[in-house]
Amino acid sequence: MKSWDEDIFGRNMVMKKNPPSLVDLCIKKAIDNLRYLGDVGETDIRLLDPILSHCTKEQLAHIEESTVGRDLSQVTNRLWKRFYETDFGVKSVNLVIERMQEKKVSFKWQMLYEAKKRDMEEAQEKSFNRIKELYKQEVERKQKRQVKICTKVPPSSKRSFFGGGYGPSITNTKSNILKKARIEVLKSQEVKNLTALKKNTVQKHNCLPARKPPLNPGKSSGSSSNHGGPTGRRF
Structure with missing residues (x-):
C-alpha cells in the first residue's frame, strides 16, 4: 500500500507529464508580446484576465484606449486599483473609497488614478516653482550683502x-x-x-651784442683840463 507522500509525488509527476493546452500556449504567447497588443476585440474575459494582469500601466492604458466599442473595466478596474495602491499607498485607496461612499458615487479606478497623478504633478510643479523663487530671493539677498569693488577711477590731480x-x-x-x-x-x-x-x-x-663798459670817462675830462688849462678870455 502506497504512503500519502508517495501518492502526492505520483500525482505531481502525472501533472508535469501532461502537455499544456492550446489555450495555455496562446495566453503565454500573448503575455510575451504584450507590448504589441492593441484592440482585443471580443476576446473572452476569462482569457483577458490572466493576460492583462501582466500589463504595465502604459500597456493597460494603451489596450483600453485601442479597444473600440467595448468596456474592459470588468477586468481592468481591479488592476487600476492595484496600481493606485502601489503608487499612492493603502491610505489613499481607503480615503478614496470612504469619500465615494459618503458622496454615494462611484468612479473607475483608471479615472481616479489619472486624476491623482495630475494632482501630484501640479503639486510637484508648484513646489518646484516655490523652491526656485526662494532660491532666487536668497541669491539676491546674498548679492546685496557682498562687498562691491569700485572700479571707478578717481579724478587725477590738477x-x-x-x-x-x-x-x-x-x-x-x-x-x-x-x-x-x-x-x-x-x-x-x-x-x-x-x-x-x-x-x-x-x-x-642770444643774438644781441654785449655792451662794452665806457673807457675811463673821468680821466678823459682831467686830461683836457691839464693841457688846455682854464679857458682864458680873449681880448
Whole structure:
C-alpha cells in the first residue's frame, strides 16, 4: 500500500507529464508580446484576465484606449486599483473609497488614478516653482550683502595741459577722453604759434651784442683840463 507522500509525488509527476493546452500556449504567447497588443476585440474575459494582469500601466492604458466599442473595466478596474495602491499607498485607496461612499458615487479606478497623478504633478510643479523663487530671493539677498569693488577711477590731480612748459605731457593721463582732448590742444595752431614765438624770442636774445663798459670817462675830462688849462678870455 502506497504512503500519502508517495501518492502526492505520483500525482505531481502525472501533472508535469501532461502537455499544456492550446489555450495555455496562446495566453503565454500573448503575455510575451504584450507590448504589441492593441484592440482585443471580443476576446473572452476569462482569457483577458490572466493576460492583462501582466500589463504595465502604459500597456493597460494603451489596450483600453485601442479597444473600440467595448468596456474592459470588468477586468481592468481591479488592476487600476492595484496600481493606485502601489503608487499612492493603502491610505489613499481607503480615503478614496470612504469619500465615494459618503458622496454615494462611484468612479473607475483608471479615472481616479489619472486624476491623482495630475494632482501630484501640479503639486510637484508648484513646489518646484516655490523652491526656485526662494532660491532666487536668497541669491539676491546674498548679492546685496557682498562687498562691491569700485572700479571707478578717481579724478587725477590738477595739472597743466603743458606739463610746466609747451611740450606734450600726456603719459599719465587716466581718462581716454581727457587724453584725446590734450592731444588735440597740443596739435592746435595756437600751441604751435606759442611754441614758435618762444623759440624766436630765445634766438633773438642770444643774438644781441654785449655792451662794452665806457673807457675811463673821468680821466678823459682831467686830461683836457691839464693841457688846455682854464679857458682864458680873449681880448
